[in-house]
Every structure is written in structure tokens, then in C-alpha cells.
Amino acid sequence: MTEAFIELDGVEKVFEVRRRSGRRLRRERCTVRAVDGISFAVPRGEMVGYIGPNGAGKSTTIKMLTGILTPSGGRLRVAGIDPSRERTRLARRIGVVFGQRTTLWWDLPLRDSYALVRRIYGIPEARYRANLERCVELLDLGALLGVPVRQLSLGQRMRGDIAAALLHDPEVLYLDEPTIGLDVVSKARVRRFLREVNSEQGTTVVLTTHDLTDIEQLCRRVMVIDHGRLVYDGGLDGLHAVGESERTLVVDLERELPPIAGVPGARTVRVDGPRQWLAFPAAASAAPIVSAVADRYPLVDLSLREPAIEDVIARMLESGEGRRSAVP
Amino acid sequence: MVESPVVQGLRAYVLIVGMWIRSTMAYRTSFALTVLGNFLVTGLDFVAIMIMFWHTDVLGGFAVAEVALLYGTASASLGLADLTMGSASRLGRRVRDGTLDTLLVRPVPVIAQVAADRFALRRLGRVSQALLVLVWALSSLEVAWTPVKALLLPVTVLSGAAIFGALMVAGAGFQFLAQDAAEVQNSFTYGGNTMLQYPPTIFAKDLVRGVTFIVPLAFVNWLPALRILDRQDPLGLPGWLDFAGPVVAVGCCFLAGLAWRAGLRSYRSTGS
């Protein structure tokens, strides 16, 4: 059953903005193509990461998926519903977490906010109890239920928000930077929770983040967006191939030597005293390189570094940039 | 189960308001004090009217009890509208900082959430003060009561509240385009209320014409109150208009609904 649950077909969002131009007091109108023709489909139950640099159009996409913004062009369906036309109907079936702002009532204790959510969504008492209990346990909210939202710390509030978004058993959960500003422990807890929600409830999850560990630990599929365009859609491993990422072999020699040369498939990228760094394609095996070095050089120690995904994406965007500027 | 948006909205409104009342009632003393404060502050304009009557027996041909009738009806209407819809005037801030986003993802009409937001029960202060003045006016006036007039009075207060409420909703709709529109809307609601507390005879005819036909405030209390007092209106309008309040109110609500929807459609969130 791989029928698409979320479907975008050439979706665009153009903002008209007024900028004050130069020293003249006149304000000029110009347009920002925040989302510039994006197409993808997400089947039910999948957990996908949606990443890209600042201003790429991630939040704008999420806002169109929830019906907050109306697309300027293209076709968009979530569970067969056009979000902006039937926003209120769709709202019962989706959960949304904005990392940047709370959906809870600022002055109310968490418990009251949740009770109000229950009544607004008309959640049956038994389901509500079960869901709340599970969230409180897994997100460690027990001690926070009586605290007004405005008194919660950022990480506490975020956990409270995630719970609120799941009380009505949404079919899809959108998270716009859910781990922003969280400490390591909170991040781990949120990730474990999301993984469980996805696997146990079969909730479809779309999340944006700047923390690529989120993606590595949660999403088998990742979409990269840049300047409003989808530049990559596929597995995390495929990203390495596209980004031509390299692994690095770090070798410690007995003494300072000129840069290692003549190792097929590898090149020396850095030398620092007796330590040298050799880069080679991520897909290639390290074994022949290690033995070639060991054969000809006095080796003391060595270690292998996996490519950092940040670098992979940065490289991919750079090469994408090059392509785009070549085609005006 | 398909509920109409109106039923959905009312249900959500009642839920959210109930929750705010409960949380207000957690601090009873402070609640009592704020109601009292609201009662006294809004009562000051009636004190001002009373002071005027120290120097004169009639104002624009109206005796003090007759002015009190105008004051009581206008203020009660505004008070009711302010109590139920007043929170909507804070919409501009939500539009500017983008927090309206969070209301748009809930399965109930946005206007219900906006109007119920931070429901301020202290605004009962104005309502109770206005009703007191109204009771006093009715007890000191010698009105030739008929069943029609007796019915006209409560209908007037309610349709007046609906007209003021519609102005508030329309004002909120304009705040999508200009976040400072609240000031303009306040001059119609609060400013209009102050005007309606005085007899129409003391204002220039063009002004009276304006608040009859452009912003239909004359239907809030002037026209029906003149009927109750058996007086002619300064414009010499046909008598049946005195009973047009409910119809005007329905029309205003309809137009306000359109303005609100147009505003909501133009909402474009914020970049962060």
C-alpha cells in the first residue's frame, strides 16, 4: 500500500514584498519565490526529513501543507484534501509543532491547555487519557503539568507542544524544527518519542531541522530544498553519492615526512607534523588504501572518519549553485 | 457528524470562554477588584453627564432621565459587544508577529478563537453600570408604555450590541491589511458610543445623517429610544425605521463576515 498520502505537484509560493530601496523613500514591490515548483509524494506511515539552508522554503512548505498559506500555483493534497480550501476539516487529521512558537495557551498550565485541546477536538475520554499518559511518560512531562506555559523553558515547552499535537491521534505530524534549542538529553528523548509514534501508531511524520543528527537517527528518506527547489529526494546514503562525499583516513607516521603520494584512489589533503589525512571516495573500500600506506610508510596508528553530512549537503548545494548559475 | 461552521464556532467559543472564566475565578479577589474598577472607570462618563445637568435642566431639549435612557442603552450595547467580541481587536498583534498561524491549525473557526481569547469577564463592569443607569432612567421617566415599546427596549439593546460587535469584527478584518486599524475601529465603537449617549439634537445634521446611513449607529439607540420617548428625530425619517434595528444588525453582521473572510484570505503569515 504505497498510495501517496501527501502529494505536491509543481507547488509554488510567491510572496509580494515591499522593500525600501536605497536612499529614495519610495518603496519598491518585488516578489520572493519562496517555493518554486516543488513536487513530491509521501506514502502513509513514512517519516521524512525536509532540510535545506536558511530561507530555503521549508517553513513555507509546511505552512502550505497545513493550510495556513495558499499556494500561488501547483496542486497540493493531504489525505485527499486541499489544505487551504478545507483547512478546518484537515485540522482534525493533522498535528503541527512549530519549534519557533507555541500552539498552547500562554497563560494556562499545560494540564488546562490539554483539557481544552481535548474538548476542541472532541477526543473521546479514554483515548485522551491513554494518549496523555503515554506522552507524559515518554516526554517526561509529569512535573510540568501544573506550570503555565509562559513559565516553561524552551525545551520543556517544546515537549509540551509535541504532546499537544498528538493528543487527537493525527494521521500526519508536521514538525518545523522540533529540536531547535534543545539540550542533548531532550533531543534524544524527543527523537526516541518520534520514532515510537511513527512505528507504533503509523503516524506519517514530516520534519524540518538544521540538526542532521535528527535526520540520521530518524529518517530513511530525506528531501533537500534550496532556493525553493527540491535538489535531492532519496535515502541518506544516496546523498553521499550525489554529494561525492569522501571518507578520510587519518594516519600517524613515526616521523614527519613529505605528503604521502602514489596511493591509488586516495589523495593527501592535509599534513600536520607526523599526522596526515588521506581522502578517498565514500563508496570505495578502505582496505587497499590502508595496506598501500602500511607497505611503504612507517605506520604507528590510523583511524577512519565518516563524511559529515553537513559537508555533504554543503557540497551538494555548491555544485547545484554552479549548475543553476550556468543556466540563467 | 457534520456540524455547520456556526455551531462549531459557537461551541469552541463557549469552551474557550469557559476555560478563561475558570482561570479568572481562581483569583476571586483580584477579579472582584477589576470588575469594580471597570464599573467605576466606565461610570465616569455618566458622572460627566450628571455634572452638565447641574447647570441646566435640559440638554438639546432632553431631560436628564431621557439622556440617561440614551446613555444606558448605548453603553449596555457597547458593553455586551465589548464583553463578547472585544478581544478580536487584539488581532493586529497576532497578524504582525505571525502567531495567528497557531489558531489556523485548529479545527474551529478562527474568529471564535480570536473573540474568546483572554475573555475578560471584568468587562461586565461596564454592562452592569449601564444597566443600573438604564433602570434608573426607566423608573424616573413617565413613558406611555405599550407592548410594542416594552419589546422594543430589549431588542434595541441586543441589536445595538450586534451592530457594535459587527464593527469590531469588521475592524479585526481590516487589521489583516493594516495592523493599526484598531485605532480607527475604536473611534467608531467607543467614540460612537460616547456620541450616542447624548441626544441627536445637539449634533450637526450632517453628522447625524452620517451615523444613520454610513455607519448605522443611529439604529443602536437613537431611533428606537426616540420612539419610546415619543419624540421626533431631527432628520424627520419615516417612523418604521425606528424598528429597523434588528434588520440593520443582521446586515452589519453579514458585511462584517465578508470583511473578516477577505482579511483572513489575505493573511500571509511571517517569515519566521
Ligand SMILES: Nc1ncnc2c1ncn2[C@@H]1O[C@H](COP(=O)(O)OP(=O)(O)OP(=O)(O)O)[C@@H](O)[C@H]1O
Ligand atoms: N510571510 C512572508 N512574507 C514575505 N516573505 C516571506 C514570508 N515567509 C517567508 N518569506 C520568504 O520566503 C523565503 C523562504 O522562507 P522560509 O521561512 O520558508 O524558509 P526556511 O527554509 O524555513 O528557513 P529557516 O531555515 O531559516 O527557517 C525566505 O526568503 C523568506 O524571506
Ligand SMILES: [Mg+2]
Ligand atoms: Mg523555517
